[in-house]
Amino acid sequence: MKRYITLLFFGIMNILLVSSCSSDDKGSDEPVKPEVVEPVAIEKTNSTKIYVHYMPWFETNESSADKKWGYHWTMANKNPNNIGANNQREIAAYYYPMIGPYHSGDKSVIENHLLLMKYSGIDGVLIDWYGTYDVNDYRMVKENTEQLIAMLDKVGLEYAIVYEDRVTTNVVNVGKAISVTSAAKTDLAYLEKNCFSDANYIKVNGKPLLLNFGPIVLQTPAEWTNVFNTLTTKPTFLTLWGESSDAGVNASGEYAWVYKDNSFLTNFYTNTKPNLSVAMGSAYPGFKDFYAEGGGGAAIGWTIDHKNGATLDETLQMAKNANVNYLQLITWNDFGEGTMIEPTVEFGYTFIEKIKTFAGVKNTESVFLEISKMYNLRVQKKGNADTQKKLDQAFNYFVSMQPAKAKQLINEIK
Known part of the structure; x- marks a missing residue:
């Protein structure tokens, strides 16, 4: 009995002590931890899956190891350290991001981009990706992509990869792979291991979606068969419009892009889409490249006037008329080609407001x-x-x- 009373006494004292400690914690000056919540999908009336092409290749003088601004802000002759009118840095673009030039791996930048996407009714991000090798800026792009992917799940957005097979030539040229197919195999093995099984990786027809910007280098069905043979699950593989023959039976379909004028998009919807198992449409706000002025090579040679948002209206309407299941917005942030949908000083929130309307976002x-x-x-x-x-x-x-x-x-x- 005595032992029981003693244990009871010490038990009560322990409870009082814990209670006292808890009270002290509540009264401390430590910042209150935010609630842990699960992302909730935005409600919208348009059933079309809306994805946006995303460039993770931007670097600032603060983020780079050599303390230099990345090529996509400078090209050959622009210096963002020069600050001009309206406190704007000198960048290689005709348009200026509302948040200023940024590092693609910056978590605050990624947070900003993904929240804007979510509330404009965008379902996911199609990430322009240069593979796994430490060549040129490919490693930086890979690391920035990993930062982006890490936050996509927290926001509740999906993603898929747009593989740039053109990088394989550079990988071979510096002796890091024995062949272009070997380099591609390594890159896709990484995707299968690290991305394809993610719950928020986009699946089409039950398989992970993989886009290719081209093909540019691997231009025969035999090469793509060789590359995909090492994968456990063959992806739903989409090439750029008009290029699926390069991949043969390995291609599941094609996606539209931006070129010269809207007639090419009309042709895709009218003549190409009906013959594809999977067809992804496109919509864009305009096109105006900076390559010649930035010393980054010859100009593309054509422009598509933004018409203060009317071009985006037209291409969204075309997608609606074509009744596409999947739509790629071109692009979130290719400032070098002037296709950015991201808010800018020049256009404000015009483009994402239009996408929000197209998506039929219920929360207005x-x-x-x-x-x-x-x-x-x-x-x-x-x-x-x-x-x-x-x-x-x-x-x-x-x-x-x-x-x-x-x-x-x-x-x-x-």
């Missing part, structure tokens, strides 16, 4: 301004742990479709 509350403000606060309050925790909470509210709470929290931060 405007949140784009607050998402931009959130990014600015991330940058301005970088060293403030308490503010960053509040912004983490705002992020959780956004991804769980509680925008009113997110906006209130953001607007309370001074």
